[in-house]
Each structure stands twice: as C-alpha cells, then as structure tokens.
Amino acid sequence: MENTPVKSAEFRFNEISFFLNGNRRAARLSPGISTLDFLNKELHLYGSKCSCNEGDCGACTVVISYPREGEIVYEAINSCLYPAAKLHGKHLITVEGLGTSEDLHPIQRALLDHHSTQCGYCTPGFVMSLFALLASIAHPDTESIMAALEGNLCRCTGYQSILDAAQELSRDFEPANIVPSWCRKVEALLFGFKDPAQSVFINSDSEYSINNYLKPESCQQLASLLNKHPEASLIAGGTDIMVQVNVSRRKFSTLIDLAEISELKNLQLKRDGIHIGAAVSYSRIMDSGIVRSDLPALTKLCRLIASKQIRNFGTLVGNIANASPIGDSLPLLLVYDTKLIVSSLEADREIPLQAFFLDYRKTALKPGEYIREIIIPIPPRDSFIMALKTAKRKSVDISSVVSAIRIDHEGQSAALAFGGVAATPVLSKLFAQQWKAAQNGDWQALAQSVASEFSPLSDVRGSAEYRRQMIINHILQYAEAYHG
Ligand SMILES: Cc1cc2nc3c(=O)[nH]c(=O)nc-3n(C[C@H](O)[C@H](O)[C@H](O)COP(=O)(O)OP(=O)(O)OC[C@H]3O[C@@H](n4cnc5c(N)ncnc54)[C@H](O)[C@@H]3O)c2cc1C
Ligand code: FES
Ligand code: FES
Numbered sequence: 001m002e003n004t005p006v007k008s009a010e011f012r013f014n015e016i017s018f019f020l021n022g023n024r025r026a027a028r029l030s031p032g033i034s035t036l037d038f039l040n041k042e043l044h045l046y047g048s049k050c051s052c053n054e055g056d057c058g059a060c061t062v063v064i065s066y067p068r069e070g071e072i073v074y075e076a077i078n079s080c081l082y083p084a085a086k087l088h089g090k091h092l093i094t095v096e097g098l099g100t101s102e103d104l105h106p107i108q109r110a111l112l113d114h115h116s117t118q119c120g121y122c123t124p125g126f127v128m129s130l131f132a133l134l135a136s137i138a139h140p141d142t143e144s145i146m147a148a149l150e151g152n153l154c155r156c157t158g159y160q161s162i163l164d165a166a167q168e169l170s171r172d173f174e175p176a177n178i179v180p181s182w183c184r185k186v187e188a189l190l191f192g193f194k195d196p197a198q199s200v201f202i203n204s205d206s207e208y209s210i211n212n213y214l215k216p217e218s219c220q221q222l223a224s225l226l227n228k229h230p231e232a233s234l235i236a237g238g239t240d241i242m243v244q245v246n247v248s249r250r251k252f253s254t255l256i257d258l259a260e261i262s263e264l265k266n267l268q269l270k271r272d273g274i275h276i277g278a279a280v281s282y283s284r285i286m287d288s289g290i291v292r293s294d295l296p297a298l299t300k301l302c303r304l305i306a307s308k309q310i311r312n313f314g315t316l317v318g319n320i321a322n323a324s325p326i327g328d329s330l331p332l333l334l335v336y337d338t339k340l341i342v343s344s345l346e347a348d349r350e351i352p353l354q355a356f357f358l359d360y361r362k363t364a365l366k367p368g369e370y371i372r373e374i375i376i377p378i379p380p381r382d383s384f385i386m387a388l389k390t391a392k393r394k395s396v397d398i399s400s401v402v403s404a405i406r407i408d409h410e411g412q413s414a415a416l417a418f419g420g421v422a423a424t425p426v427l428s429k430l431f432a433q434q435w436k437a438a439q440n441g442d443w444q445a446l447a448q449s450v451a452s453e454f455s456p457l458s459d460v461r462g463s464a465e466y467r468r469q470m471i472i473n474h475i476l477q478y479a480e481a482y483h484g
Helices: 035-042 106-113 123-136 142-149 160-172 181-191 219-228 241-246 282-287 289-294 296-303 316-322 330-335 429-439 443-451 464-483
Strands: 015-020 023-028 061-068 071-078 091-093 210-214 233-235 252-257 267-270 273-277 339-343 348-352 357-359 370-376 384-390 401-408 413-419
Touching (some): 061 123, 071 123, 091 181, 106 123, 123 142, 142 160, 219 252, 219 370, 233 241, 241 252, 267 289, 273 289, 273 316, 289 296, 296 330, 316 330, 316 370, 330 384, 384 464, 401 464, 413 464, 429 443, 443 464
Parallel strands (some): 233 252
Antiparallel strands (some): 061 071, 061 091, 267 273, 273 370, 384 401, 401 413
C-alpha cells in the first residue's frame, strides 16, 4: 500500500491567522496550547480566568465568531479546553474587547448595577456567556438564559442577582445594541477569510504535552496522516482530550484535528437516515430542524450533555469514539440502531454501533481508521423513544446511569439500552425477550428482571446497588410515560 504524500507546503510552522477583539493577528503557537494559556501566557491578556482548567467552572469563557452554514455565529467556549490552533480563521472576543472601566459594555453595566459581582473572579466568564447569548437571540426567555449560564459557577453572589441582570438585558437590548460595531466589521472579513497556508502544524520540541498538532483539510489528507503517524490520536472538539492534557498531564506525540475538514461537517438527511459527520458539534445538532423533527429525543438529550460552552465544540462522534460506558448519547444511539461509517486510506466500512464497543474503552476501530460519520435511520413516526439521565446535578455532570428506550409499532418490537451498568454501553437482551410480558402491564417484574441482567460497579458516582435501583426506576418512568 502506498502512502499518499501530504503536500510539503502544508508542513509549516505552527502559525495561525485570526482576529482578536476586532484586529487581525498572526501568532506562532506552541503545539496544542489552549486558548486560555495562549491569552494569559503569550498575549498577556489576563481577563479570562483559570479556575478548574477542565471545563467545569466557566471562568475562562470567551466567545468565538465564525461563519457557520452561511451565517455568522457567536459561541461561548471554555478557553481552557479549546486548542488555540482552532482559532485560525475565527474571531476571538474576550472580555478585554467589550468595555473599559470608563466605558462599560451594557452587560458589564447591568451586572454592576445588580450587584452581581463580589470577588469578580467569575465575572468575565458570565459577561462572555451573556454576550454570546444576547448577540445570538433577541429577548431570550428565562430558560434560554439559564441554559446559557449553566456552565458558569459563582461562589460569592448567589445566582439571583446575575439572573436579574440577565433578564433586564434581555428585556432592554437587541443583538444590534449588544454586538459592537468592530465585531460587525470583522463579520464581513470572516466570510472572505482565505489563508490556507497554515493548515498543518508541526513542532517536535519535546518540552510540550503535545509535540505535533496537525490540521488536515480533507479526509484524504487525514487518512494519509493517520497512516504516516500510527501513534497519532484524533481530536475533534477536544473536550475529552484537553482534560487529559490539562488535568491528567497526559502527553501526546501527535494530535490530528478533524474540525476543519469540510467533509466531516455534514449534517444531512438522506434516504438511509440522518448523516452526522465527525466534526459536527452538539450545538449544531440541537439547532438542526431535521434532527428536531425526525429525532426529537436526540435534540432533548443533547440539552442534558455538559454545558453550552462544551456543546459549542464537543461532538457526538467524539462521545462515541471516547467509548466511555457513561457517554450520555450512547444508549439512545443504540436504540436508534445507529451505524458508523469508518474510513482509512484503504477503504470505508460500516459498523453497527452495537458491534463497536468491544470492552471497557476498547472499540472495533483498527489502526489507521477513524469514524467519518454516523447514520441514524429515521424511526417510524409512531415509535415511542425516550432517554433518561441520572446524575448528581442537573447540569454539567457525568451520569451515574443513563438509558434510552424505543418501542415500535404499538409494541411489536422494543429495545432498551443502558450506560453506567457495565464495561460498555449495552442493549438489554432480557428486555428484548421479555418485553411482551410488560405489554400485559407487568412492568415491575420486567424491571426487576432487567436489573438482574447487569453487574454494575460501585464508584464515586454510585454504588452497584444504587445503580440497580436506577435501572428499575428508569424502566418504571418509561412505563409511566408510555402508558401516558
Ligand atoms: C465539563 C465537561 C462536561 C461534560 N459533560 C458530559 C456529559 O454530560 N455527558 C457526556 O457524555 N460527556 C460529557 N463530557 C465529555 C465530552 O464533552 C463528550 O464526550 C464529547 O462528546 C467529546 O467530544 P469531543 O469532540 O470533544 O471529543 P475529543 O476530546 O475531541 O475526542 C474524544 C475521543 O474520541 C477520539 N475521536 C474523536 N473523534 C474521532 C473520530 N472521528 N474517529 C475516531 N476517534 C475519534 C479522540 O481521539 C478521543 O479519544 C463532558 C466534558 C467536560 C469537559
Ligand atoms: S477554567 Fe474552569 S472552565 Fe475553564
Ligand atoms: S463573584 Fe466571586 S466567584 Fe463569582
């Protein structure tokens, strides 16, 4: 087999070209450096704060603006997890750009007026989350405000004063008054942005946690790079990978970033179902009318995953490839009968999701392969499909137990899948076999029987006994919803 060479012109320095608070900038990056470290350590901008360094607190929130499907979007992200290499071709907006102490931005003024800040450490993060929200939606309701802020923690003020400020802003301001004119000027430039030279970054200096950060622009380049760098790991959003870099201090010799490969950004309805590419974020899925109409349970479930900041760049395919037994999307994708299209330099192949998880964090991917996209067949309109997540907190928390159910054709066939009860996400065999009994109303016996099928572990998120009880509780909740 021959390696397809990647054009040598693309093996350039690790430089990016982007906009920062209205001004075009170029920068030479340490490979894999996060946007937060880039801001704090290299640009000496200290407004964005580091607290947890793992996506939980929102103190580091900044906003990125870029063209998405023909429109400019403003998205809040956790800069501690967002590799600065991803800023290429985007507009990075930080709290320093929005206002000064003499001339506060309306969001800063509202937070001040409502006494929404004490020590102030969290405030830049709240300002930026509110900026992304109010730049994107006119007069958001309380639920949208809460969703936008659930990834921001404050340990001083309590949240009511922040919510009051946000509600006043929502009432009194339109995006036109929130987005400064320098952002609007950059919007036009973002559409015309052409600077392909820095598409792949190489740096082999061993002092870094990530030595090589490669950014291919096509699936062909990606397959070649995987072939050439068998040691490489893939990075889509990076919301799992960058936690490993920041917190577990894991070192990567080579990371290959999928986010700029346009073929992987597909979200399309085709004859065999909805195709979702490897670089499609949760937020795009949630915004998709096709998904909302044909896979409403997926839209609802995405809302329960992580925070707005994480959903803006974390991907559904990353959740699958990460192969955590508590990946929230996996039970639902199992009952949807999802198929993975896996590619390599040699060929494409299709793997049913059921056959993908081999053991704890072990998947059916072979060396040189990556998941290109997933296909979710559209269920019949009369199918009953629902997912449940049990976690200690409502937002930004990992599940103890997550599950999904599907009942087709008035009970002719049924599937139930769980995460958090075995080494991999699993479909319940007993449920498929014994489902008919429940049709006669004996859900309690069925729930007890399914609970005995699994031997969950005890860990910080729950004991084995607790998890077995959750299996029963989820099934009884499904029974209630099904019989309505
Ligand atoms: C604060 C926080 C909260 C979170 N909350 C939740 C939650 O509520 N529920 C939940 O399920 N998860 C949660 N996560 C985990 C994470 O956000 C998700 O798993 C997300 O879907 C990962 O997607 P990503 O694109 O960021 O993955 P990445 O970090 O880019 O990649 C994840 C893994 O998949 C591999 N990979 C990525 N794409 C491909 C591909 N196309 N082919 C082959 N391998 C690939 C990578 O090499 C890596 O091993 C949370 C994470 C954080 C930091
Ligand atoms: S520092 Fe806490 S989310 Fe980034
Ligand atoms: S004002 Fe102190 S953490 Fe929010």
